[in-house]
Amino acid sequence: MAPNAILRFAPLSLLVLLAISTSTVANFNFNQMLRETKLVFYMFDWDTGLNKTTVPVAGILGNRWWILGFGTVFVIDDKLTESYDRNSTVVGRARGAYVNSVGDCSDLHLLMSLVFTNREFNGSILEIQGSDRFYN
Secondary structure, X not given: OHHHHHHXXXXXXXXXXXXXXXXXXXXXXXXXXXXXXXXXXXXXXOOOOOOOOEEEEEOOOOOOOOOOOOOOEEEEEEEEEOOOOOOOOEEEEEEEEEEEXXXXXXXXXXXEEEXXXXXXXXXXXXXXXEEEEOOO
């Protein structure tokens, strides 16, 4: 019985070993080709005025839909600029959603795509998902 089991699992074991060794080589070569890129940009999030870039789209019925309201969902289409001045050169857009997902309203969950439109990064996209703590 034991020799039959070895013969049955030998090809599977070799296949797993081959997959591990191939992925190790692929990761090694990939890591050698990485280069560091430093990006500095500013995101402008406007929820008032004529040119709103942040709008609530869902929330708990009967509760105020605002950024500190638990269960409130906002969509965004914010511009990204080269400097802190909101009239500086636009380098892209931040598009996605915020969800206030903590009962004490101290945290937003962010889902956004940073879509770059300027010079060397034109067409590049950086995806962000994570928390934005309001209070420490």
